[in-house]
Amino acid sequence: MLFKLSSYSLITGNISLEFIIAGIAIVFFVIGISINKKVLHKKTIPTKDIDHKKIEALGLSKREYEVLCEVASGLSNKEIADKLFVSESTIKTHVSNILVKLDAKRRTQAIQIAKELQILRF
Amino acid sequence: MLFKLSSYSLITGNISLEFIIAGIAIVFFVIGISINKKVLHKKTIPTKDIDHKKIEALGLSKREYEVLCEVASGLSNKEIADKLFVSESTIKTHVSNILVKLDAKRRTQAIQIAKELQILRF
DNA sequence: ATACAATTCATACTTTAGTATGAGTGTTTT
DNA sequence: AAAACACTCATACTAAAGTATGAATTGTAT
Numbered sequence: 079m080l081f082k083l084s085s086y087s088l089i090t091g092n093i094s095l096e097f098i099i100a101g102i103a104i105v106f107f108v109i110g111i112s113i114n115k116k117v118l119h120k121k122t123i124p125t126k127d128i129d130h131k132k133i134e135a136l137g138l139s140k141r142e143y144e145v146l147c148e149v150a151s152g153l154s155n156k157e158i159a160d161k162l163f164v165s166e167s168t169i170k171t172h173v174s175n176i177l178v179k180l181d182a183k184r185r186t187q188a189i190q191i192a193k194e195l196q197i198l199r200f
Numbered sequence: 201m202l203f204k205l206s207s208y209s210l211i212t213g214n215i216s217l218e219f220i221i222a223g224i225a226i227v228f229f230v231i232g233i234s235i236n237k238k239v240l241h242k243k244t245i246p247t248k249d250i251d252h253k254k255i256e257a258l259g260l261s262k263r264e265y266e267v268l269c270e271v272a273s274g275l276s277n278k279e280i281a282d283k284l285f286v287s288e289s290t291i292k293t294h295v296s297n298i299l300v301k302l303d304a305k306r307r308t309q310a311i312q313i314a315k316e317l318q319i320l321r322f
Numbered sequence: 323a324t325a326c327a328a329t330t331c332a333t334a335c336t337t338t339a340g341t342a343t344g345a346g347t348g349t350t351t352t
Numbered sequence: 353a354a355a356a357c358a359c360t361c362a363t364a365c366t367a368a369a370g371t372a373t374g375a376a377t378t379g380t381a382t
Contacts, residue, residue, distance in 0.1 A: 103225070139328060152309030155369070167331050174370060184338085185369075186308055187274030193322075200315075200322035261358060276338070289361050296340060306368085307339075323382100330377075338369065344362090351356070 129196045136179050136197075143197075145172040150189045150198050251318045258301050258319075265319075267294040272311045272320050 133143055148158040155173065159166040173185060180195075182188035192198040255265055270280040277295065281288040295307060302317075304310035314320040 103227075105225075141329065149308065150312075152304070152306060152312040154306060164329085165331055167333090168329075170370070171330080174372090177370080182274070183370095184274060184276060186271065186311065189308065189311070190272075190274040263359065277340095278338085286359085287361055289363090290359075292340070293360080296342090299340080305340095326379100326381075328377100328379080331375085333374095334372085336369100336371075338367105340367070341365080343364090345360100346362105347358100347360075349356100349358080352354085 127196075128199065132195055133197055136195075138176065138179055138197075142172050142176050142179070145169060146176050146188065146192060147198065149173065149176075149185050150192065249318075250321065254317055255319055258317075260298065260301055260319075264294050264298050264301070267291060268298050268310065268314060269320065271295065271298075271307050272314065 138146070144162070145158060148161065153161070155169040156166050159169045162169070177183070177185070177188055180188045180191045182191050189198065193200060260268070266284070267280060270283060275283070277291045278288050281291045284291070299305070299307070299310055302310045302313045304313050311320065315322060
């Protein structure tokens, strides 16, 4: 196919040779991109860094975000309380506020939403 | 630069024209791959596919794995029950069995463990 | 100084999650 | 056929999660 194209360029003359070469370059440039995307990077997903601006925009305080991370790691309120040296009551308050700010009904949903918002790592 | 290359091909004559075009194709093919890799996929991490063998090894049934996915998406037992057209009681049974098989104390922990085991997507 | 936000905690309450147990119905395996 | 398994469901219970309300403390901005 490549040789047919080059033969065709000989027939049409030198006038549009630059355009043909440029066309080939563009085609293979695109092929290179798509090959790389579909073959070599078949098993990748984009992972952006944590969006600190979005955390602020949501009105999440430093402590609330800290609690959110622990929730996402699978800890119970009591376990988080012990880890952060506060009462379970305090964690409950934080979690409640987190749910409101993330518009979630449950902590599991909060985790999902937080990840979609790129507030939490995967 | 592109036009200089094409001019060069005119000077050298028609003999190696195919090779020059092929060379250009290869060059831009590689450029396409590298551009795609370095610029567009700067923020990517490898994500393995779901390890179905591991699911089996854990003894998770098809239905249990189905429930696990819904749990991870942030749904409540009742919501999962409605989605799968079974009773909440059934979902509770499934979740309980999932926790035992994943050695988790809570559903949030089960989600974490499942992701570490590459049983769930991120 | 005072208004404000963040953090802490408690108490009381409702809801959801999770456990234990037993059991019925299919399907597959031996 | 009988055993084994997967799926279903119920009831009753305990534990954890989540809500509502009020309040004290501390640091910070005005």
